[in-house]
Amino acid sequence: MRYCISYYMQFTALLGGGRGLYIGDHDPTAAWKDMTWTADVDSQTLRYAISHPVLGWGGDKPVGQYKSPGDCVIGPFEGDWFDVARIYRKWAVTAPWCAKGPMYQRKDYPKWLLNLDYWACGHLGDYNDQQREFVKRDLFDFPNTATHDYGYYGQPYQHDVNVDYFPPRCGSVNYQNINQKLRARGGRVIPYVLGWMWNAGTDSYQLSGAKEKGAMLGEDRESILWAELSPSEECIAMCPASQIWRDKLTSVSMEHVKRYRTGGVYFDYFSDHMNDCHNPNHGHAVAGGDYWSRGVHELYEQVRDTVHKIDPEAMFCGEGPAEFALDVLDAQYTGTYPYDAPVWQAVYHDYTQLFGGMHWMEEGPVPVGRQWLRGHMNSVSGTWGYHKGGALPEAAQWQHDLLRCHHEFARPYLGYGQMLRPPVVTGDLPTITKKGGDGPFTVLAVEGTAWRAHDGSVGIFFFNYEDQPHQFTWKKDVAEIAGFDEATKLQLTQWTVEHGATPVEQINGGIIGGTTDVAPRGIVALKLEVVK
Ligand SMILES: [Zn+2]
Structure with missing residues (x-):
């Protein structure tokens, strides 16, 4: 298991019978880590190993010195998952990503997002899809909502078209209008942007020298890293430490917020989908250490600072909780709750918001109720958008009650x-x-x-x-x-x-x-x- 792809936080614990063993790696640089539990059935033992690939291990010269960037902490404790989370929290809130304080205190945290009534997934690609957002909007009718737009670009499978999404599929003027109309009703559009890949088939990739300036190279320094997100396209993994990729995502975000007045941007497939870049010409240490967390953080920071100059209330969010980005992203996408211990919330709930997991067809009381109870942003299922007629269907009343309770009473608790x-x-x-x-x-x-x-x-x-x-x-x-x-x-x-x-x-x-x-x-x- 690798931090930060499969581990979101830098600790683990053994639990049982009201006590346990805590093992934490309190690293303020959020550097790459491999953390592994191994069970040996014959000897009835468990082993746990953490390795730190050192910063620059792929460079031309061998790394001669290494100092662990944080404390490795191990010890017994009494309690359960909540006590473990509180041990980690005690350190985590002193880490650099919490330096701006809890959300409600931050000057750069969008107030509308702090007080959001619900988040809905939608597609604003054509007229019918756009109308469905208004049906959803009218059905629950709360003043402050977001529509996560997975469909403004040319085709339904978003990985094919990155990152040249403009002009939007419905036309520039129509997209401006739909953003404006939703905004007039208190609804902000958060468009999808793929954070890590640039389609090598696009003119912009070919003509800008993107391959040399920003494509991530593998350990042989020749093979280009790319993800087969779509089998027919070469989606090139771009180096977050390269200036060309930082500028590209900044310009895409500026186009969205400045020209179309979206409420911000969602970055898919980026924050915690780490890898190493072995291109020695990008100006970063080659492989290991905090190459990824620093590169991604600085990229988000450039995007945020630039866009905030024209709209200080624009929000930014990404896929997968990445603790090192808490001060530069306002919300983090994650699934619903098929588990009993909401550890992330126990550590970070007042420092960031989680959203997502309720895509188009889920409206069952367990996922929706658990989202509400555990202080996840409330999501509205896409199914309600297909409802015909103006009245609230009986089947949706209970969800309306949850939203109303959150809006009128529960927000300072369940919200932040x-x-x-x-x-x-x-x-x-x-x-x-x-x-x-x-x-x-x-x-x-x-x-x-x-x-x-x-x-x-x-x-x-x-x-x-x-x-x-x-x-x-x-x-x-x-x-x-x-x-x-x-x-x-x-x-x-x-x-x-x-x-x-x-x-x-x-x-x-x-x-x-x-x-x-x-x-x-x-x-x-x-x-x-x-x-x-
Ligand atoms: Zn690089």
Whole structure:
């Protein structure tokens, strides 16, 4: 397993029986690492190895000196996945990519994105596709949304046409108009851009000397690295440290934001899809170390700084969570949640937003409910866009309730709060088994999460994935991290679909909980504030 392709963060842990062993590599340069667990069945042992390919190992001269850029940390601990994440978080928030502070504090973090109601995937290539975005827009009708545009360019398979997307398929003026009309309704378009590849069949590649100036070379310094994303095309992997590629992505982004007034740009297939470049003429150390993380970070920084001069509210996002890019990307694409431990959120939820995973046809309560509960950006399934007629279909009401709760009440927690240890949920509850990317996974019918907002208040949320009502019991220690001990008098406020936010009672802190009824696909949303 390689950091940062298959590992998103620089730690691992062994867990079991309420204790574990933490192994972290706290490297502020986010350099390339190979991290491997090996099991030996005969001797009943496990081995773990981390290797650091040194910066410049592919250069003309052998590397004579090496110093680890960060601390390697190993030790036992008590607890579970959440405790592991908190150990890493303690260091991670001191890393350079967190230096601008949490999202809500940052001057360069787009306010509209901080307060986004939902994210939708769409295609703005032709008239019918464009109209579908307005159907979706009218159906849920929240003031602040984004449309991730996977179809403004010439053909449906985006990897073929990179990176010459202009003029847009529907025509320049039409694309300007559709951006403007959506923007007038509070909807921003985030167009797709392939971040790593340049199609060698394009005139722009051939005429600009892109091959010499920026194509990534393999270890033999001759073979050009390219990805067979589309079998009929040569999609050349471009070196993020080369000026020509930085300038190309900057100009594509400027065209989008300045000419078409898009809300920003999405970079696919780039942030964490690392490799080494062995071209000695690009001005970077050859292979290993922080070649990739530094090269990509500096590229994003150039794009961001240039575009922000004409639109300081433009947002940038990329595929795959890449911690080293948290200060230059505003959001990171990832899938939904077929696993029980949202470790990324426990480390970074107040520092960046995750989005995506809800493409066109998923609207089940487990993926949608888990996105909401775990503080992922809310996504609206493309299926709602095919709905005929103006009224909200009954089948969509529960998702509208989730969006409304987030909009009116839950945003400082689920949108950009610090994740707390989830409440313990018990009771006579069934489990649901679903298909996931790595095989089937099982969830309890009711799950919950807890968060600390920047004003110090605590939000606790539950969702019932089933079409039957349930009764459940929950317990949560609000003294942990949030500091609400037994001596603290707290005001409890509950949000409901019927009444919105309503004060319920005053309680003491410490371990709190209760037994609660929850409606089919229903929400329990609670807030705790210190009584002054
Ligand atoms: Zn290079």
